[in-house]
Amino acid sequence: MTRAATRTSGPFLAVLIGLAVGIATLTATAAAKAPDPAQTSVGGQPLTSIPTGKGLPVVVRTGLFVNNIHSFDDNQGIFEATTDLRLTWFDTRLRYPAEQGLHGYKEYRASAAEEELAKMWTPRIRHLNRDGEPSFTERRLRLFPNGLVEVIARTTAIYKVTVDTTKFPFDHQSLPIEIMVQEDTIETVDMDFTSDDVAFSRVAKSVEVGGWTPGLVNLDRSLVKGWNGDRYAKVIVSTEVQRVAADAISTIFIPLFASLLIPFLATWMNKAEDGEFEVEAFELGNVIIGGLFAVIALSFTISSSYPALMSGDNTVTRLLALNYVALAFGTIITVVFYRYRLPAAWFGPHVQEQAFRFLTWAFPVLFIATGVAFVMVAAA
Amino acid sequence: MKFRTSSSAVMIGSVIAVITMVSFVSYLISHRMTGEFEEKQFRLMGQIMQSKLHGAEGKAIAAAEMLAATPAVRKAFAAHNRTELLAATQDAYRIQHEKYGISQAQFHLAPAVSFLRVHNPNTFGDDLSKARQMVIEVNRSNAIRKGIEITSSGIGIFGTMPVADEAGKPIGSFEVGMDVAPLLDEIKKAYGFEVGFFVDEKILRDTATHIKPDIFSDQNRVGSFVKFNATHPDLLKALVSDGNINVTEQTHYLQEVNGVPYGVLLQPVYNYAKKPIGVMAMAANFTETRSADGQAVVWQILLALVSGILQIGVILVMVRGKILRPLEVLNERVAALAEGAEGRALPEALCGEMRVLAKSCERLAARASTGDDKGDTP
Numbered sequence: 232m233t234r235a236a237t238r239t240s241g242p243f244l245a246v247l248i249g250l251a252v253g254i255a256t257l258t259a260t261a262a263a264k265a266p267d268p269a270q271t272s273v274g275g276q277p278l279t280s281i282p283t284g285k286g287l288p289v290v291v292r293t294g295l296f297v298n299n300i301h302s303f304d305d306n307q308g309i310f311e312a313t314t315d316l317r318l319t320w321f322d323t324r325l326r327y328p329a330e331q332g333l334h335g336y337k338e339y340r341a342s343a344a345e346e347e348l349a350k351m352w353t354p355r356i357r358h359l360n361r362d363g364e365p366s367f368t369e370r371r372l373r374l375f376p377n378g379l380v381e382v383i384a385r386t387t388a389i390y391k392v393t394v395d396t397t398k399f400p401f402d403h404q405s406l407p408i409e410i411m412v413q414e415d416t417i418e419t420v421d422m423d424f425t426s427d428d429v430a431f432s433r434v435a436k437s438v439e440v441g442g443w444t445p446g447l448v449n450l451d452r453s454l455v456k457g458w459n460g461d462r463y464a465k466v467i468v469s470t471e472v473q474r475v476a477a478d479a480i481s482t483i484f485i486p487l488f489a490s491l492l493i494p495f496l497a498t499w500m501n502k503a504e505d506g507e508f509e510v511e512a513f514e515l516g517n518v519i520i521g522g523l524f525a526v527i528a529l530s531f532t533i534s535s536s537y538p539a540l541m542s543g544d545n546t547v548t549r550l551l552a553l554n555y556v557a558l559a560f561g562t563i564i565t566v567v568f569y570r571y572r573l574p575a576a577w578f579g580p581h582v583q584e585q586a587f588r589f590l591t592w593a594f595p596v597l598f599i600a601t602g603v604a605f606v607m608v609a610a611a
Numbered sequence: 612m613k614f615r616t617s618s619s620a621v622m623i624g625s626v627i628a629v630i631t632m633v634s635f636v637s638y639l640i641s642h643r644m645t646g647e648f649e650e651k652q653f654r655l656m657g658q659i660m661q662s663k664l665h666g667a668e669g670k671a672i673a674a675a676e677m678l679a680a681t682p683a684v685r686k687a688f689a690a691h692n693r694t695e696l697l698a699a700t701q702d703a704y705r706i707q708h709e710k711y712g713i714s715q716a717q718f719h720l721a722p723a724v725s726f727l728r729v730h731n732p733n734t735f736g737d738d739l740s741k742a743r744q745m746v747i748e749v750n751r752s753n754a755i756r757k758g759i760e761i762t763s764s765g766i767g768i769f770g771t772m773p774v775a776d777e778a779g780k781p782i783g784s785f786e787v788g789m790d791v792a793p794l795l796d797e798i799k800k801a802y803g804f805e806v807g808f809f810v811d812e813k814i815l816r817d818t819a820t821h822i823k824p825d826i827f828s829d830q831n832r833v834g835s836f837v838k839f840n841a842t843h844p845d846l847l848k849a850l851v852s853d854g855n856i857n858v859t860e861q862t863h864y865l866q867e868v869n870g871v872p873y874g875v876l877l878q879p880v881y882n883y884a885k886k887p888i889g890v891m892a893m894a895a896n897f898t899e900t901r902s903a904d905g906q907a908v909v910w911q912i913l914l915a916l917v918s919g920i921l922q923i924g925v926i927l928v929m930v931r932g933k934i935l936r937p938l939e940v941l942n943e944r945v946a947a948l949a950e951g952a953e954g955r956a957l958p959e960a961l962c963g964e965m966r967v968l969a970k971s972c973e974r975l976a977a978r979a980s981t982g983d984d985k986g987d988t989p
Contacts, residue, residue, distance in 0.1 A: 611904075
């Protein structure tokens with residue numbers, strides 16, 4: 232019976248032994264050769280698991296090249312850009328003999344890159360300030376013989392930006408792209424950059440942004456706090472842009488300074504002669520009220536066209552406030568001097584006359600100087 | 612000169628002078644405070660650089676001591692067995708290189724002959740005495756030495772130590788060199804300063820014979836220096852030019868790039884033999900201090916203008932309205948009285964003193980007219 236069984240199972244056993252030898256040979260070959268990225272595991276550890284060959288945390292280096300800034304809307308606080316985000320890290324499981332790389336590395340593009348990336352570990356990256364999904368994404372993968380993995384993702388997307396208008400129209404804005412690692416805390420995956428990444432991170436020379444002059448790209452490390460003391464690595468890539476101030480002068484500052492002249496009419500249009508005024512308070516009061524409507528209209532126009540400028544403390548809101556204060560001062564002059572003649576009643580007609588003469592030049596000088604100072608402070 | 616013009620001019624002039632002086636002094640004080648703050652910032656930048664360099668030297672010598680302390684290393688070195696020595700050190704070196712920024716490790720025989728470059732094992736036997744004063748010094752004095760050196764492989768921050776065999780007999784020296792780039796990156800990460808290391812091109816060409824030739828590109832050249840490392844190459848290129856890089860002592864200046872003011876500190880770097888080999892440049896964004904200084908000027912000018920105009924207003928209104936104009940009125944009345952006119956009701960605008968004076972003048976005129984009637988009395 233035993234013989235019979237042996238006879239029957241002989242060929243089966245031979246196949247089994249052959250298979251075992253085959254597997255053993257394959258394993259030995261795999262151990263001898265560098266793993267192919269197409270493989271899904273090395274030494275029982277799947278390639279999609281975190282690479283610990285260089286210890287933890289896995290340091291993901293970040294660089295970002297700005298291909299184009301399609302638009303920057305400072306009123307809505309968004310910008311659209313096409314960027315090349317370069318992430319590099321070491322996965323020693325992916326080392327291979329240098330002669331296998333055609334140009335010193337293996338390269339996979341677009342769908343081929345996606346196929347390869349699906350088989351290996353990649354950091355889970357989240358763009359914190361991205362508004363919606365990107366309109367275009369394409370990835371390229373390069374594997375270097377020493378286990379260096381380089382992924383470049385070209386993305387066209389809209390990003391949110393907090394606009395600081397304090398120094399308008401001489402302001403610089405940072406257009407940030409905030410990239411963080413999600414799920415893996417900083418003890419497992421860290422983000423970093425070196426001078427090589429900073430050199431990679433720049434704006435293409437051909438980039439033009441309407442009303443803005445692009446500057447340098449800066450990289451900054453940060454942390455995102457999670458639950459129970461967890462911290463996640465974050466890198467902020469900021470593209471500096473400087474506003475072209477000349478554009479704002481004609482559209483915003485000329486109307487603001489022109490409207491500032493209206494309250495001065497309260498003194499310029501009148502004349503004092505022997506303690507008496509030539510023009511009645513009523514007529515000059517109308518001028519002030521007209522000025523008030525003009526400033527309100529200007530304020531509405533600015534807030535609808537440039538909403539970012541109407542929030543917070545900046546040159547425009549200061550100049551609008553100065554306009555209102557000037558109108559209030561004009562109203563006070565009209566009421567106190569022309570209607571009730573209080574200076575004459577309290578100090579005599581000569582004092583009133585001299586005070587009026589003083590106000591005809593001091594009132595405009597003080598308010599125009601203050602307005603200019605607001606602009607100069609923004610420029611400083 | 613009339614009192615009307617002279618009095619006003621004197622008072623207004625004195626007000627303008629006082630306000631101008633006060634504003635100018637106030638500006639000088641605030642400007643000095645800003646300057647002192649920036650000076651402190653420059654000092655801090657210099658201290659940070661020195662401290663980091665010393666720290667890197669300490670790390671280099673610590674790594675060297677650890678590597679050279681093992682008996683296997685001492686034994687192989689004492690036996691001048693290069694193969695065994697490499698086998699005993701290369702794994703430890705690889706880990707240190709990959710993780711901790713160590714870029715060079717080399718054993719020397721006295722006085723300064725390369726025995727084994729762990730980072731480049733195929734090159735050995737060359738005499739380093741021309742460029743490596745530190746190695747000669749270690750083998751001569753049998754003591755640890757630290758410092759920045761240019762070697763055939765590049766630039767490093769070295770810690771060099773004497774090595775003795777198990778009997779305590781000196782057999783040579785061992786050194787570990789750290790890359791400069793990680794140090795600069797560390798400064799940037801910790802303090803936000805941009806740092807660049809510019810090296811004398813001639814010295815680098817003569818000594819670092821195995822360095823990558825692309826370092827000598829035109830893009831990297833700044834005067835007689837080449838940019839060896841930089842945390843922000845584009846920014847440092849704009850901040851450091853051939854006109855200001857030739858420094859023999861620590862110096863600093865302000866430079867604007869794309870409308871942003873930067874404070875730049877230049878520190879000459881010397882090798883162990885105290886020979887200048889390059890310049891370390893550190894840059895910090897000075898927007899806040901420069902902006903505060905500029906704003907202080909504007910606000911001080913505005914405050915001076917407002918206070919000056921208000922005081923001039925008070926002078927003009929009170930002097931002209933309360934003194935000069937009533938004086939004119941009084942003058943007219945007195946002149947009329949002198950002409951023999953009758954006294955009139957005094958205007959309301961006259962102040963108490965003026966009214967008393969006017970009445971006295973009227974009484975004087977009345978008395979004079981009465982005296983005229985009676986004739987002169989002896």
